[in-house]
Structure formats: C-alpha cells, structure tokens
Amino acid sequence: MTDQQPHRIVIVGGGAGGLELATALGDRFGRADKARITLVDRSRTHIWKPLLHSIAAGSLRRSQHELNYMAQAHWHHFHYRLGEMTGLDRAAKTITLAPVQDDEGREISPESQIGYDTLVIAVGSVTNDFGTPGAKDYAVPLETPEQASRFNRRLVNACLRAQHQHTPVAPGQLHVAIIGAGATGTELAAELHHTAREIIAYGLDKIDPEHDLKIVLIEATPRILPALPERISAATLALLQELGVEVRTGARVAEVLADGVRLADGEMIPSELVVWSAGVKAPDFLHEIAGLETSRINQLVVKQTLQTTRDDAIFALGDCAACARPGFDQNIPPRAQAAHQQAEFMVAQLSRVLEGQPLQDFVYKDFGSLVSLGKFSTVGNLMGFVVGRSFMIEGYFARFMYRSLYKMHEAALHGHGRTLLGLFSSSACPAPTVKLH
Template sequence: MESSQTFSSIPDIVIVGGGAGGLELATKLGNKLGKKGRARITLIDSTRTHIWKPLLHQVASGASDPADHALEYLAQASWHGFQFRLGTMDGLDRVAKKIHLAPVYNESGEMIIPEREFPYDTLVLSVGSVGNDFGIPGVKEHCLFLDTKAQAVGFQKKLLETLIRVNTQQRKVEAGQLDVAIVGGGATGVELAAQLHQVTRQLTQYGLDVVNPDSDIRISVIDAGARVLPMLPEHISAQVTRELAKLGIDVISQAKVTKVSPAGIEINNDKVIPAAISVWAAGIKAPEFLSTLGLEVNRINQIKVKKNLLSESDDNIFAVGDCAAFPVDENGMSVPPRAQAAHQQASFVARAICRRLRGNPEIGEYVYRDFGSLITLGRYSTVGSLMSDLTGSVKVTGFFARLVYLSLYKMHQFALHGLVRTGLLTLTQLLRRTVDPSIKLH
C-alpha cells in the first residue's frame, strides 16, 4: 500500500474536509506554520475544488454559476503553505496515528490513485454533513439532495431540461408536469423555493415562454413542524410565510412525510403532493463512516467533542463544523450546523494548534457566538434577526439585511484570500454580471 510517510521530524497536521471550516483552517495554519517550516499541513478532500456550501441553493436554481465561485484546492495550497491530497477518508488507526484513504477512481471507473495512509500528529476532522433521510421509504431514490456541488449542478440541469422539454412539446403543459416539492422548511428549503420562483420567471424571459410560471409551476415547501424557520423568532417566520404566500408558494406545515414516489411526496400516510421534482432539505447527519472510527459519536454520527473541540475519545483529534457535536446546553442541544459555527471553530482550532506546538497544553474553551440568522428570498427580500449583547435579538430587513447576509460569504473569502483578493474577486463578479445572463442557461 502506498503511504505518504516522509522522514522529516516536523509535526504532521492532517485536516480531512476542505469546506467552510477545514479550508479556512488549512489556509490559516499553512500561512502561520507551513510557510515557516514549523509543521507540515496536509488538507485532504474527496473533491478537487471547494465551493462554499451556502451557495449551493443558488447553484441549484441557476442563479449562480459554480465556475464563478469554485476554488482549486491545489492552487490554494501552493499559495498558502499547505499540501493538498485528493481522497476520501474511510478508516483510522488511532494507535499508529494514521488515517486511511480509499482508492480514487476517475469518471470512467479507472483507478487513478490507490488506497493510501497518512500519518498524523494532530488530526482535524471537518467532513461536514449530508441530508438525513430518516430512513423514510423512497427519499434516497426519488429526492434530489443539496449536499455537494455535483448534486446542485444535477438539480440545475434537471430543472432546465424539464422546462426545455415542456417548452418544446407539441401538447399543452399538463397539470403537475412542472411542480416542485421541497421537504424541509428550514433556511435551505425556504431560500431555494424563493430562488426557484425567481429563476423560473427569468427563464421565460430568455425564450422558454410557452410555460406560464404563474399557472404552470407550483412550488411547495413541506414541513413536519407547526411553522417554517423554527430557528427564527415566530414573527419573522410569520412574515416569511406571508411573503412566500404572496409569491404563490404553498407552505404545507404539520405534514409528516411518510413516503416518496416518482409521483410526489406522501404526507401523514394520506395525501400525495404531486411533484415532477422532489427535493430533500429536512435535516442533516454527519457522514456514516465517522461512526466506524472508534470515536464517541451521537445518534447522527457527529463526533462528540469536549469544550476545547478535542474528541471526547482522543486528545490528538479535533472535530469542527457540522461533523462535531459541541454541547450548547444541558438538554443535549449541539451548536447548529451553520457556516458561522464552522468559521468560528476553525479560528479556535488554529489558535489551539499553534499553542500546543509552542508546548502550551492550555488551549482554553470554545464559546459559540450566535450572531443570528438571515433568510434571503431571492431578489425579493431579505429578513432575519441579529443577536446583540445589549438588545438581544433584533429584527433586520431590506438592504441592510441583504448586506449582512452577503458579508458572511465575504468573511469566508477574506479568511481564504485576504482583503485585496477578496476585493478583486468581488469586483470581477460584479463586472461579470454586466455581461453574463442573469441565470445559467446550460
């Protein structure tokens, strides 16, 4: 078996998962330690490019082209003093302090990299999360998920092809032929619904005009709870529900999904909501393989961590982001799976690793700071609540809310590229908007 074993004495810090948390961490540690030869930083990811996950619903609707936002891991690694290795972690030997990567195959099924092992002194697991189907029959087979760039691009193609097919068919548009049902009334489901409403109107302006979006496309958001956006105050959830209703988007609450079939979503063992496209955005779980590593995990495979983000089972293994179960209260609630938490935890672990390398085992405790949540309904509106130490939760809307919403992505870009490049990237994206169509048409 090929091994990445090298023979220098500097510490090996291996980060698995280059998402919102892992890539920021690799970049920080590469700049601080890797460039100075004080540690070898290795980032491993199962894909070759990074895209910030909260952009995926925009990619799925066609409102954003992934090529405009994708970052090449190899280039980022060479600019910031770390090494990148392509591969999917599937095993861990805690005694030998090595991780195992599965062989890598190309699209034609040929093996391009055999299985490998990587030694570590410190391991950081930041492998994110995937949609949780809760074992409901038909979800895996008939729903689209939005966990990866490939899935979001697959969704965008399916939507476009469905519209093109209907637009060129000889017969009239049939009822239900273009219906989209989204399961999950959290931020992802609600934002996707509004974004789809917007792009289906834009597509008709680009010539797909046989379809009348107002009468031919029905978008539904289905949720088991009493209201959408349960993480936001009730008045904000009510406002968003009213705005969705104004757009003609159906919000179906207290609807427990019992089955999914090619015909649509069955709710409460009773009614079927017809859907040509069904989307699953109803909760997350950490990747399955985490429960096989011999580390303590919770019921959704998240690694149980101590207050300093070290695994409860191993003081050489940190976990950050969606795959970490960091307790926030006595009732067993964990930090919510959000980009802002992954960002904060990456910063904490970067400092903790630097301290440990300086021989200081006192790394302190991570404190989760909830800055609030914002929901953007496409170009129609942005609304949410911001948390302040002085006033508690403050409702924000309109242009200011939109600016704060956009700033979260800018903070991620700033952590990866610094001020000047983030400014240049923003300018490039603004300029491209003046020459590109407002939605992806291929």
C-alpha cells in the same frame, strides 16, 4: 544531531471550516516549515455550502465561486490530498483513504494511509432522509455542487420538455416539491420562483408560469424555519406567500415517488422535481469510528477544547462535531458561522499544541440568523451584544449582512485586500441572468 520532523497536522474535509483552517495554518506554520499541514478532501474544488441553493436555482454560476484545492494549497503553503477517508487507526496514528478513480474508472491513486500527529476532522454533514421510502431514488439532496448542478439541469430540461411536447403541460409536470423548510429549503423556494420564470421568459412561450409552474414547500413541524425565532418565521412565510409559493406546515412525508410526494395522511402532491432538505447528519463512516464517541446522528462528541472525548490527538469541528454549549439545552448548531468561529479558534488552539501549552475552551457566539429570499428580500435577527438583546432586520440592510457572511469566508481564504477588490470587479460580457444549460 538529528533534524526534528515538523509536526504533522492532517485536516480531513475542505468545507468552510476545514479549508479556512488549512489556509491559516499554512500561512502561519507551513510557510516557515514549523508544521506540515495536509488537507484531505474527496473533491477537487471548494464552494461555500450556503451557495448551493443558488446554484440549484440557476441564479449563481458555479464556476465563478469555485476554488481549486491544489491551487489554494500552493498559494498558502499546505499540502492537498485527493481522497475520501474511510478508516482510522488511532494506535498507529494513520487515516486510510479509499482508492481514487477518474470518470472512466481508471485508478488515479490506490488505497493509502496518511500519518498524523494531530488530526482535525471537519467533514461536515450530509442529508438525513430518516429512511423515508423513495427518498434516495427520487429526491435530490443539496449536499454538493454536483447535486445542485444536477437539479438545475433537470429544472431546465423539464421546461424544455414542456415547450417541445405536442400536448398541453400536464398537472404537476412543472411542479417542484421542496421537503424541509429550514434555511436551505426556504431560500431555494424563493429563488426558484424567480429563476424558473426567467428560464421560461427565454422563448418558452408554451408555458404559462402562473398556471403551469408551482413550488410547494413542505415542513413537518408547525412552522417554517423552526430553528429560528418565530417572528422571522412569520415574516418569511408572509414573503413566500406573497410570491405565490405554497407552504404546507404540519405535513409529514410518508413516501417520495417518481411523480410526486405522498404525505402521511394519504394526500398526494404531484411534482416533477423533489428536493430533500429536511435534516442533516454526519457521514455514516464516522459512526463509532475507531472507538470514538459519536452521537445518534454520527457526530463526533467533543470536549469544550474541540478534542474528541476519547483521543486528545483528534479534534473535530463544524457540522460533524457534537459540542455542548454551556447554559443551553442544545449543542452548538450546525451553521456556517459556527464552523467559521471554530476554524479561527483552532488556529490558536493548534499553536498551543505545537508549543506544549494548556488548551483553551471554545466559546460560541451566536451572531443571529439570516435567510436570503433572493432578489426579493432578506430577513433575520442580529444578536445585540451591545444593547443586550436581539433585534430583527430585513430589506437592504439584511441583504448586506447576508453577503458579508460570505465575504468573511472569502477573506479567510484570500485575504481582506483581494476580497475588497472583488467587490468592485464585474464582467463586461453580457450573459443570461440565469443558467440555461
């Protein structure tokens, strides 16, 4: 009698959906050795992507919200592999990982292959600059915690530079241009209005925040938050204008330069810092990988079961998956709530795979959209499944609902008890209210 090897489930991508799925599968199947769960990610730590704008603004400390993959794997009975997926062999059922090097260029691990019985790809999305000249050279995307931290350092350094120079602050020297007025760009604009002024308040008395500091939000479509209901867009615009954020709609960016942004009509918007948040796409390596069907923005096209259309052993979820939404013209949107719902669904779906049962179709529920404007306000709409229509919310209730989205993610990773305890814990040590280094 031979021992049967446990079913190998490999999850590529440790974002919201991938890490939640690995944690749940590890607790359910890894602990009992019913399946071998492996999570692959090119980073060592996880942070919830909707928090990146707060890290960039300096209003949130990255270290307080990072989760180490190796520790999470140990606690929840799955395996973690550091590496970046670069290839797929469907016939051999293996994925290829690129060599991993440390900061000094020394090799940590060589190129390697990992075998799977079931593969789940959850690599999320990256910034889509649409080939705009200068965007890659001069604009900072907000895809990773490292990029968010880099932007924050550049913001603090720009303020210090202005403080210590012998000449007055030049026009545009402390201007920030944010390209793309979706949720990330809009939330960043509001947060920066507050945090940049707090940085200046820490003794940078040569800078006049009302005269020298300027935040410009640039959107190519006729209104900000174009993917959300118009009433949310209008309410958010009013709040941004009240803060003093300059909002430019119907403005298409033609080029990003070292000292600003040039619009299609030739107008130049001077700026020291440029953030690109105007669009997303799946990573380029997914484009028609191993003959799988992909969309024009590299997403893996999946069936309602979340299986890829050309290989039933490969699933995809989150931003990298193009999943039709029956009854709607557009696919399921690339939002954190979609990844969370798909991760929950995949736990039950993979249970059926292990038991040889028929698979079910994923049904997306839109619970609405919320936009956080930092300490100033939160606006959004909740889908009223009970009353049969959606309704708009703002203020403290909306802020509570926005925070609850993150708490749902934390509960999926740590359990409800630990998450509840975290609500009541606080640091007794005084610290600046913004990151100053």
